[in-house]
Amino acid sequence: MRGLAGDNAAYQTFLTQLSAHLRSFLRRRLAGLPDDIEDLVQESLLAVHNQRHTYDSDQPLSAWVQAIARYKLVDLFRRRAAHEQLNDPLDEEMELFTTADAEAAEARRDLNKLLAELPDQLRLPIVHTKLEGLSVKEAADVSGMSESAIKVGVHRGLKALAAKIRGVL
16 A cells, blocks of 8 residues: 555565565466466566556455456466467366366356356357457357347346346345
């Protein structure tokens, strides 16, 4: 909080300690990709710095930082997946996907259960664009829906999911 208030020494200390925390967090998730850890630490630090104005001091700092790091991790996996489609997969890298957190698997099950309750015109656009990472055009081609139907389906589907989650919690 002192760093946010302009105390440069406190902010420097925070970034140093955060770097160690992020390195540990990412090392557990990227055991098979050690060369990418430092890049993701730097990307995460930059994102934390650029988005520091969005931090809510009433919320745990670690949850906010780990969310940013997870987004950076997902971005890495998407970049690698696009690259890997052009190459034969290596057996060692497949181990990376077998070490998924139980927490992530549980969240995936919950999400799939909620998605299954949605009609196809809401579920498919979310699955294709948000989970599979397809563009709106690619999702439209795969599903046979129009691009505008995909956009509307994502918007309405996310709204329906949020309502379901609020009803569950």
